[in-house]
Amino acid sequence: MKNKTVIITGASGGFGRTFTKTFLNRGYHVVATIRDEAKKSVLLEGLTPKEAEDMSFALLDVADEESVNNFGRFVQGLECVDVLINNAGFAVAGFAEELSMKEYQFQLETNLLGVMRVTNHVLPKMRKQGKGRIINISSISGLIGFPGLSPYVSSKYALEGYSESLRLELKEFGVDVVLVEPGSFQTNIWSSGTHMSSKAGSSHSPYFELFTGMNKRLQKDRETYGDPVEVAKLVLKVADKKKTPTLRYTVGKGVRLSLLAKRLLPWRVWEKIVLSQIRNKD
Ligand SMILES: NC(=O)c1ccc[n+]([C@@H]2O[C@H](COP(=O)([O-])OP(=O)(O)OC[C@H]3O[C@@H](n4cnc5c(N)ncnc54)[C@H](OP(=O)(O)O)[C@@H]3O)[C@@H](O)[C@H]2O)c1
Numbered sequence: 001m002k003n004k005t006v007i008i009t010g011a012s013g014g015f016g017r018t019f020t021k022t023f024l025n026r027g028y029h030v031v032a033t034i035r036d037e038a039k040k041s042v043l044l045e046g047l048t049p050k051e052a053e054d055m056s057f058a059l060l061d062v063a064d065e066e067s068v069n070n071f072g073r074f075v076q077g078l079e080c081v082d083v084l085i086n087n088a089g090f091a092v093a094g095f096a097e098e099l100s101m102k103e104y105q106f107q108l109e110t111n112l113l114g115v116m117r118v119t120n121h122v123l124p125k126m127r128k129q130g131k132g133r134i135i136n137i138s139s140i141s142g143l144i145g146f147p148g149l150s151p152y153v154s155s156k157y158a159l160e161g162y163s164e165s166l167r168l169e170l171k172e173f174g175v176d177v178v179l180v181e182p183g184s185f186q187t188n189i190w191s192s193g194t195h196m197s198s199k200a201g202s203s204h205s206p207y208f209e210l211f212t213g214m215n216k217r218l219q220k221d222r223e224t225y226g227d228p229v230e231v232a233k234l235v236l237k238v239a240d241k242k243k244t245p246t247l248r249y250t251v252g253k254g255v256r257l258s259l260l261a262k263r264l265l266p267w268r269v270w271e272k273i274v275l276s277q278i279r280n281k282d
Contacts, residue, residue, distance in 0.1 A: 003029040003054065005081050006239065009062055009118060010088030012039035014187030015137065015228050019085060022232035024051040026240070031078070033060035033071065033088070062088045062114030072121035080129060083239045084122045086115040087137045091189055092151035094197025095207040103197055104151050111155035116162065123175070132175040133239055136163050140183045140255050144262055147278065148200070148207075148214050167247055178238055178245050183252025184225040190218070213278045226252050 006023050010016040011032035020032045020043060032043055032055055040057055047055070058074050061067040075081065092099070092107040115136060126132025141149060142156030160179060167177035187193065201211055231251050238245045250256060262270055 003027055004083065005029045005031065005078060006083040006085060007031040007033065007081060007122065008085045008087055009033045009060060011043060012036065013042070014189060014193070015185070015231055016087045017043060018228040018232040019087065019235055020055070022229070022236050024054055026236055028054070030055045031058055033058045035059065035061040062118055063109040065117070068117040068121065071118070075121050075125060081122055081125050081132060083133045083135065084119065085135045085137065085235065086118060088114060089137065090193045090195065091149065092195045092197070093149055094200040095148055096150045098199035098205065098207070099151065099197050104154070106195070107151035107155050111152070112158045112162070115159060119166070126175045127170070127173045130174045134166070134175065134177045135235055135238055136177070136179050138163070138179045138181045140181055140250070140252065140258065142179070142181055143259060147210060164247065176244055179248045180231065180235055180238065181248060181250045181255070182231050183255040184221070185228050185231060185252065186225045187228055190222065210278065217278055224253065
């Protein structure tokens, strides 16, 4: 049987790198997209010669129109694309009042418009094939809002809406659209993958106390964050499913419970819980 082809955006680190290894291990041909050629060597580390042979690289910055157009030409040359994983992303953090529109745009260019740009280059191929699976890596932040993260949360909520519409549009063409919604996992998004607004953290800010509480919470919880392999196994399962996958898959410690609590509790109770978790600094 011919290898299936998967395109993975943002493959240089974090989930993307783990997805790449997991799909190669399963026998897929992986098109790993990176935006910095120097990161090729990181991805090749630890691969068997057969796995390295099954992988191709493409340069892609999803926030850059020209880069995506070049990538589109590369996609045209592929025989078939079975799975597209829109994974590339990062987080802009800060408090709404202190954020500029540029910072919101910066966030949306990658996490939302980037997904739309890439998808529009892959979609015609999948539609003509009469099959394909688009897996968008959303987040629990696409279902629950958090203070200090409104750009990121907005980008993921918008991704959820986009994906719901796209799923309905593509149903009759045999192309499935799926959202994977992870909780907190140990990747670089908590360090180099977060762009902190310049005003956040200033002791003159009215949000300083909230910021300090959030930081303490983050440091305390960080070591409990999950292993990206758990997400990779789920994404592979969704890609391999014989039956049509459902729209949403959540993954991660406490995610289901949080979603259930948010759905069932009155909002006033829910917000008290969220804020008390941040303000409780012990
Ligand atoms: N980790 C979590 O807890 C968590 C939870 C929920 C959802 N997610 C989502 O998972 C996805 C992957 O994030 P991660 O946690 O694996 O973070 P990560 O370790 O920081 O990896 C992010 C990847 O995205 C790439 N990237 C960022 N901006 C890009 C752009 N404009 N064009 C192309 N590639 C770009 C990065 O490339 P460079 O190496 O070039 O920077 C890197 O390969 C994101 O969509 C994120 O929102 C993560």
